[in-house]
Amino acid sequence: MSVPAAAAAGAMLPVAARTRRRVSFRAVFGLSVLIFMGGAAVFAPQLAPWDPGKQMLLKRLRPPAWQERGLREHPLGTDHLGRDILSRILHGGRISLGVGLTAVTLSALIGVTLGLVAGFFGGRADAFIMRIVDVFLAIPYILLAMGVVFALGPSLLNVILVMGATRWVQFARIVRADVLSLREREFVAGARARGNRSLRLLLRHVLPNALTPIIVVATLELAFMIIYESALSFLGLGVQPPTPTWGWMLADGRNYLATAWWLATFPGLAIMLTVLAVNLLGDWLRDTLDPRLKV
Amino acid sequence: MTGPFLEVRGLEKRFDVGGAWLRGRRRVIRAVDDVSFAIERGEVLGLVGESGCGKTTTGRLILRLIEPSAGSIRFEGHDLLALSPPRLWAARQRMQIVFQDPFASLNPRMRVGSIIAEPLAIYDRADAAGRRRQVAELLEVVGLDPAFAERYPHELSGGQRQRIGIAAALALRPSLIVADEPVSALDVSVQAQVLNLLMELRRRFGLTYLFISHDLHVVLHMSDRVAVMYLGEIVEIGPRDALHREPRHPYTQVLLSAVPVADPRLRRERIVPKGEVASPLAVPSGCRFHPRCPFVFDRCRVERPALRRVGAGHDAACHLYDER
Amino acid sequence: MALLSVEGLRTHFATSAGLVRAVDGVSFAIERGEVLGLVGESGCGKSVTSLSIMRLVPPPGRVTAGRILLEGEDLLDKDAEAMRRVRGARIAMVFQEPMTSLNPVFTIGDQIAAAVLAHAAGSRRAAWERAVEMLDRVQVPSPRERARDYPHRLSGGLRQRAMIALALAPGPQLLIADEPTTALDVTIQAQILDLLRRLQAERGMAVLLITHDLGVVAELCHRVAIIYAGRIVEMAPVASIFRQPLHPYTRGLLRCLPHPSRFGQPLSSIDGAPPDLRQVDGGCRFAPRCPHAVESCRRDEPALAERKPGHFVACPVVTV
Numbered sequence: 001m002s003v004p005a006a007a008a009a010g011a012m013l014p015v016a017a018r019t020r021r022r023v024s025f026r027a028v029f030g031l032s033v034l035i036f037m038g039g040a041a042v043f044a045p046q047l048a049p050w051d052p053g054k055q056m057l058l059k060r061l062r063p064p065a066w067q068e069r070g071l072r073e074h075p076l077g078t079d080h081l082g083r084d085i086l087s088r089i090l091h092g093g094r095i096s097l098g099v100g101l102t103a104v105t106l107s108a109l110i111g112v113t114l115g116l117v118a119g120f121f122g123g124r125a126d127a128f129i130m131r132i133v134d135v136f137l138a139i140p141y142i143l144l145a146m147g148v149v150f151a152l153g154p155s156l157l158n159v160i161l162v163m164g165a166t167r168w169v170q171f172a173r174i175v176r177a178d179v180l181s182l183r184e185r186e187f188v189a190g191a192r193a194r195g196n197r198s199l200r201l202l203l204r205h206v207l208p209n210a211l212t213p214i215i216v217v218a219t220l221e222l223a224f225m226i227i228y229e230s231a232l233s234f235l236g237l238g239v240q241p242p243t244p245t246w247g248w249m250l251a252d253g254r255n256y257l258a259t260a261w262w263l264a265t266f267p268g269l270a271i272m273l274t275v276l277a278v279n280l281l282g283d284w285l286r287d288t289l290d291p292r293l294k295v
Numbered sequence: 296m297t298g299p300f301l302e303v304r305g306l307e308k309r310f311d312v313g314g315a316w317l318r319g320r321r322r323v324i325r326a327v328d329d330v331s332f333a334i335e336r337g338e339v340l341g342l343v344g345e346s347g348c349g350k351t352t353t354g355r356l357i358l359r360l361i362e363p364s365a366g367s368i369r370f371e372g373h374d375l376l377a378l379s380p381p382r383l384w385a386a387r388q389r390m391q392i393v394f395q396d397p398f399a400s401l402n403p404r405m406r407v408g409s410i411i412a413e414p415l416a417i418y419d420r421a422d423a424a425g426r427r428r429q430v431a432e433l434l435e436v437v438g439l440d441p442a443f444a445e446r447y448p449h450e451l452s453g454g455q456r457q458r459i460g461i462a463a464a465l466a467l468r469p470s471l472i473v474a475d476e477p478v479s480a481l482d483v484s485v486q487a488q489v490l491n492l493l494m495e496l497r498r499r500f501g502l503t504y505l506f507i508s509h510d511l512h513v514v515l516h517m518s519d520r521v522a523v524m525y526l527g528e529i530v531e532i533g534p535r536d537a538l539h540r541e542p543r544h545p546y547t548q549v550l551l552s553a554v555p556v557a558d559p560r561l562r563r564e565r566i567v568p569k570g571e572v573a574s575p576l577a578v579p580s581g582c583r584f585h586p587r588c589p590f591v592f593d594r595c596r597v598e599r600p601a602l603r604r605v606g607a608g609h610d611a612a613c614h615l616y617d618e619r
Numbered sequence: 620m621a622l623l624s625v626e627g628l629r630t631h632f633a634t635s636a637g638l639v640r641a642v643d644g645v646s647f648a649i650e651r652g653e654v655l656g657l658v659g660e661s662g663c664g665k666s667v668t669s670l671s672i673m674r675l676v677p678p679p680g681r682v683t684a685g686r687i688l689l690e691g692e693d694l695l696d697k698d699a700e701a702m703r704r705v706r707g708a709r710i711a712m713v714f715q716e717p718m719t720s721l722n723p724v725f726t727i728g729d730q731i732a733a734a735v736l737a738h739a740a741g742s743r744r745a746a747w748e749r750a751v752e753m754l755d756r757v758q759v760p761s762p763r764e765r766a767r768d769y770p771h772r773l774s775g776g777l778r779q780r781a782m783i784a785l786a787l788a789p790g791p792q793l794l795i796a797d798e799p800t801t802a803l804d805v806t807i808q809a810q811i812l813d814l815l816r817r818l819q820a821e822r823g824m825a826v827l828l829i830t831h832d833l834g835v836v837a838e839l840c841h842r843v844a845i846i847y848a849g850r851i852v853e854m855a856p857v858a859s860i861f862r863q864p865l866h867p868y869t870r871g872l873l874r875c876l877p878h879p880s881r882f883g884q885p886l887s888s889i890d891g892a893p894p895d896l897r898q899v900d901g902g903c904r905f906a907p908r909c910p911h912a913v914e915s916c917r918r919d920e921p922a923l924a925e926r927k928p929g930h931f932v933a934c935p936v937v938t939v
Contacts (some may be wrong), residue, residue, distance in 0.1 A: 186400040189360050193392045194414035194463060195384065208404040345804035452892065482660040483831065487875035487888035494885060511805065516877035516886075539879065553809035555834025557876050559861055567813050568806045571774045 024288075030281030037274050041093040048087035049073065053242045056082035061260045077262040079252060085262060088244040089270050095245040096274070099160055100225035104218055106164030111171025112207075112214060118172065119179025120202055126176075133169045141166045142231065149237045159238045163228055167221060174217050178210040219282030223275040230271055246271050299369075300336040300503055301357070301471060305329050306366035308352050312576065324575045326352045328527035330366070331602075336470070339497065339504040341518030341535070343511055343550075347575050348524040350507045354473045357505065358390055359383060371470065388418055391464035395476030397456030401448040407459050408444030414466045433462040436499075437492060454485035461492065465500070473505045478513060490517060511554045515539055520608070523547050526573060526583040529602065533609030543611040545588045582614065590615060620691055621648035622825050623672070623710075623793055628685035630664075630671045637897035641667040641680065643849035646923070649793065652823040656840035656857075658830060660872075662893055664849040665829045669795045672827075673712055674702050689793075708738040711786035715798035717778035721770040727754070727781040728766030731788050738789040753784035757814060776807035780814065787818065794819075797829045812838050833873065837861060842929075845869050848894050848904035851923060855930035865932040865939065867909045903934070911936050 040047060060082040065075045076085040118129040136144075148162045182188065183206060191205045226246075232238035233247025241248060246267040253264025308327040327349040334340045342350045355361045357368060359375060368375040371389060378386060394400035401410055411433055412426040421429060431441035437458040448456055457477065464472055474493065478486040490513065496502060508514045514521055515535055522532040523546065531544035542548045549568045570587045573579055579586050585595040594614050602610040603617060630642040642664045649655045659665045670676045672687055674694060687694040689709060694702065706712075714720040722730060731750035732743065747766070754762035757780040770778055779799060786794060796815070800808040816839055819826055828840055836843050837857060844854040845866065853866040864870045871889040891908040903909070906916040913936060921933040 186394045186396055187402045189355070190392065190394060190400055190460070190463070191402065191413070193358055193360060193387060193390075194467070195387055195417040196413075197384065200417070205402055205405075209402070345806060454892075483872060484660065484875050484889040485892075487886040490877075491885050491888065509805065512877040515879070516882045535882065539882070549806060553806045555808070555812070555832060555838045557833035557837055557861070557873060558878065559837045559858055561879070567809055571776055572804055572806065574774075 024284050026280040026284040027288075030277045030279075030284065033273055033277035034281065037093060037097065037270075037277070040090050041097045044087075044090040044094050048084075048090045050084035050087040052083060052088040052091040052244050054083060058082065061256070063260070064262050076266050077260070079249075079263050080256065080260070083244075085249075085266055088249060089246070089266055092244040092246045092249060092267065093270065093274075095156075095239060095243060096226050096229055096247075096271070099156070099163070099229050099239075100222050103160050103163035103167070103225045103229075104221050106160065107166075107168040107221065108171050108214065108218055110164065111168035112175050114168070115172040115175025116179055116202055116207060116210075119176035120183055120198070120206060129172065130176075133172055136166060136169045141228070142235070145232055145237055146235075149232075154237055154240055156239050156243075159229065159232060162232075163225055167224070167228075170217055170221060171214065174213045175210055178213055179206055182206050182209055216282055216286040219278055219285055223278035223282065226271060226275055226278070299333040300338075300371060301334040301505075302367075302369045303333070303353075303357065304331045304367045304369075306331065306353065306356055306368065307364045308349075308356055308361065309364045322576060325527050325578065326575060327356060327363075330524075330527070330529055332522055332529060332532060334471075334503055334505065336503055337497075337501055338520065339506055339518045341514035341521040342505060342507045342524060343509065343514040343521060344524035345509060345550075345572055347526065347572060349527040350509075350524050351475055353524070354392065354475045354505060354507050358387070358392055358473060360392070388414075388467040389469050390471040390473070391467065391469040392473045392475060393457075393460050393464050393477045395479050397453045397460065397480060398448075400460050401456055401463075403448055405447075406444065407446050407448065407451070410448075410459065411444070411463045411466055414463070418467060420467070429466065430462075433465055436465065436496070437462045438488075452485075453481050454489060457481060457485075457489050458492065461489075461496070465496070468500070469502070471503045471505070473507070475507045476509070477506075479508060479510060486513070493517065511550060512556075523550065526575060526578055528583060528612065530584065530613070531609075531611040532602070533606060533611075537606055537609050541606070543605045543609070543616065544584075544613050545590050545615075546584050547611075549587075549589075582612075621688075622651045622653075622690060623827070624648045624686075624688040625668075625672065626686045626688070628668065628671055628687065629683045630667050630676055630680055631683050632680040634679055639896045640849055640899060641896060642671060643899070645685075645846070645849070645851055647844050647851060647854060649825050649827060651792070651825055652819075653842065654819060654826040654828060654840045656828045656830060656836040656843035657846055658833060658836055658843055659846040660831055660893065662896070663846045665846050666797055668846070669712070669797050669827065669829055672795065673706055673710060675706075704738070707734055707786075707791065708789045709791055710793045710795060711789070711791040712795045712797065713779075713782050713786045713799050715801050717775070717782045717802075718770060721778060721782060721785075723770055726767050726769055727773070727785070731766075731781075731785050734785055735788050749788060750784070753788045754781065756787075756818070757781075757784045759784070775803050776810060779803060779807075779811055783811075783814065783818070787822075787824075790822075791824070793825045793827065795827045795829070798831070799828075800835060801830070801832070808835075815839060833876065845872070848899065849896060850904060850933065851931075852905065852933045853931065854923065855927075859927065859930050863927075865926060865930065865937050866905075866934050867911055867937065868905050871908075 059071065059078050060080055062074055062078045063070045064077045065072050070077065074084050078084055114129050118126040144166050145162045149158060152158045188201060188205055191201055196205065229238055229245065230247035230250060233245045234251045238247055239245050249267035250264050256263050306327055307329060310324040310326055312322045312324055330353060332340065342353060344350050352361065356363050363376065373386065375386065408430050411430045415421050415426045415429060430444050434441045434443055439455065439458055477493065478489050481489060497504060506514060506517050518535050520533060521535050521538050522529050523544065524530065525546050531538065531542065531547045538547065542551055549566050552566045553568065566589060568587050573583065573586065581597045582595045582600050585591045588595065600612045600614050602612045605611045605616050626646050628642055628645045632639040632641055645668055647655065657665045657668065667676065671682050676682065682695060689705065694705065697705065721727065728747060728750045731753055732746035735746040735749050751762050751766050754766055759765050759777060759780050773781065800811050803811060812835065830836060840857050842854065842856050843860055844851050845868065847868050853860065853869045860869065864873055874887040875889065877886065889908055894904055901920050902917040903921050906912040909916065916936065921935055923931045923933045926932050926939045
């Protein structure tokens with residue numbers, strides 16, 4: 001009986017229609033851009049029309065296809081060495097996204113572990129870890145990256161290490177805060193009374209309930225890592241040529257901004273779109289999963 | 296087994312509250328201050344008091360979920376405070392706890408069945424099939440359909456969640472259960488169901504309860520003996536009927552007269568207490584209740600009264616009952 | 620004419636999970652100087668009723684039918700400005716949790732003075748004096764000093780007194796108190812109930828007391844209405860309802876309370892659970908849980924009928 005009656009009641013009040021949940025624009029946009037970017041990155045070798053390193057000096061500095069001197073086979077134009085911009089963006093995306101994801105994973109592993117230990121055990125472990133966090137927060141990360149790269153030499157691996165090793169503090173702080181409140185919750189005391197010892201308590205009861213902020217921070221950190229990598233590459237500290245990265249492309253294009261704007265603009269747009277998508281997705285995740293964190 | 300089932304002597308818990316080097320003096324909260332009592336096997340001891348009296352802390356101290364600052368706890372003949380961590384871990388099987396807040400006392404990320412089965416797995420009581428069987432049995436014992444094992448806590452009502460908490464506490468077949476405000480967050484009709492369940496389980500499994508609540512009528516209903524706490528101390532302890540009909544300590548009298556009764560015929564002589572419940576940070580000298588006591592005299596401000604016998608098995612900590 | 624007359628009030632919430640009929644046909648009246656208790660368990664609609672009277676129902680809730688007559692004027696007809704003048708000056712409200720209903724960044728003296736000034740012209744000096752006077756009336760010790768305290772400096776009992784002072788300062792005719800003592804310790808609760816009783820008698824103020832605690836009702840109220848699943852099932856003078864509760868729900872409620880005459884014995888309880896307010900149909904909403912239900916109970920909605928002088932019951936089955 002209830003369904004027709006409730007439906008009839010619902011139909012009578014126009015308010016009912018307005019409060020129906022709509023699918024979030026942010027989620028749809030963010031997710032589709034990321035899937036698109038991710039797909040492009042994974043299938044770059046198949047999708048890219050040209051070898052990104054192939055220099056075709058006779059076709060250098062050609063504008064995008066829809067412009068006057070543009071060529072159809074180079075939709076986004078060519079750079080100062082005649083390399084196809086589109087192919088370089090596709091391959092560059094592999095680096096940017098790949099490095100970003102790996103670095104986020106690394107920093108999450110370090111940060112979450114330290115945050116759990118600091119928050120759960122408190123006392124001296126907490127004080128010690130928090131002092132380290134303070135130190136890391138005080139040092140500008142670019143400076144830190146420069147130091148490490150000069151010491152160890154620039155390479156893909158070192159870039160990931162540097163990024164992971166400097167950004168873990170974001171995870172540590174937020175996990176620690178969550179754990180501090182979680183460990184006072186009654187279900188933790190109950191679990192302890194029923195035989196859980198500390199390690200099991202941490203992994204089985206505390207950590208799963210701290211996942212929400214971790215996921216949210218991870219998406220936001222991914223956005224940051226992409227920019228971080230681009231900045232490092234721009235400064236010459238990141239992945240070395242001939243591997244194309246969006247940061248390198250920006251650096252190269254810097255000198256041609258007035259004459260060949262497409263060298264820097266398209267990689268810049270790629271960075272912007274990706275970061276925007278990740279941020280929007282992160283915002284949506286935050287709002288859906290944990291209204292407490294709403295800023 | 297030698298000695299009483301549970302015996303607590305001189306139990307203390309002090310919390311340091313900051314402000315030490317800024318103010319020049321360390322501030323200490325004596326949440327539990329020299330508390331002693333004993334519980335016989337199969338008995339229900341009620342622990343009642345208002346906020347800040349230390350009853351919840353006492354409950355957790357007994358299970359060593361919090362470490363005492365001083366005192367002794369003997370349970371089934373063992374000195375609980377002298378147990379090594381592995382022995383303590385083993386001892387936990389015999390003593391369990393049920394909490395107040397059904398929303399907060401179950402892990403929101405675990406299915407109900409896993410919550411109940413977990414202690415069985417940790418203590419290696421049964422294999423996977425055996426655990427499933429016991430979970431189903433326990434659910435039935437607390438009056439729930441075994442199909443509930445697949446649900447998550449947020450899908451259940453407050454009363455159902457509380458029953459799950461009880462089932463989880465029963466999983467290891469303990470002999471002692473500390474019930475910390477088990478019905479305070481429930482509607483009156485659900486409260487009655489859960490109280491009935493607790494009474495029936497006690498009968499069926501020979502359980503012993505420490506029943507903690509701020510609700511005086513609920514405590515009186517459930518308990519064989521009742522202890523009244525105020526600001527970290529036990530001020531009166533005795534058999535339920537004696538304490539209810541002839542409360543000796545002024546605070547107990549105030550408490551009994553303050554509780555609203557849903558029966559206009561049963562109105563007590565109203566003693567409206569003065570002042571606020573004192574803060575545990577600024578505990579009055581002498582008898583802690585003296586600023587609010589209608590019968591206060593000089594000695595009360597200076598000397599802290601000890602528990603004195605005032606009737607059969609009935610003690611009160613009040614200078615009024617000192618013959619001197 | 621009654622001071623407040625609620626007629627056929629319906630308040631519904633259009634949520635994404637369905638239409639919740641929180642209040643579905645509630646009618647009662649409060650005379651001047653009378654204390655009416657509105658009693659029910661969680662989800663029964665008692666708080667929504669009080670919010671509806673004040674027209675403070677949060678979206679997606681709306682009052683969809685009925686009249687709320689304050690001295691003959693229908694509050695539902697008033698515009699926002701007119702309603703603002705009613706709130707505080709003619710009807711005031713006190714809530715359960717004083718910490719969240721007092722603004723933490725203003726002193727309590729400021730808040731009370733602001734309430735006075737919102738409804739009567741005057742100087743700030745005069746409003747402040749009135750605030751101190753109100754704090755004294757609610758027995759706050761050292762009222763002049765306390766008026767300069769922020770809410771977090773006060774204990775629960777003092778905050779509730781401040782809340783009451785705030786509500787009474789503009790001199791309302793009706794006070795709606797929503798679980799005013801539920802969050803307080805029992806001895807403090809006794810003090811607050813005592814205070815409310817005294818103030819009510821002194822000012823001849825009407826009170827709508829919302830609570831789940833029948834004990835509090837016995838202490839403070841002249842009449843009581845029992846509400847279940849959005850409808851009133853019984854309404855009577857306090858003595859009458861405790862002496863002879865008629866509705867099966869009321870009887871069930873009273874029987875499941877621990878009582879000195881039956882400490883230690885199994886409590887009777889009410890089987891089942893309250894209905895889902897999105898899926899209620901015609902017919903008595905208590906029928907699924909009622910030991911006396913008959914066929915017609917599920918079909919016909921029972922009306923409140925006066926079965927004894929002043930004693931109304933919505934149940935055709937019980938015999939008086």
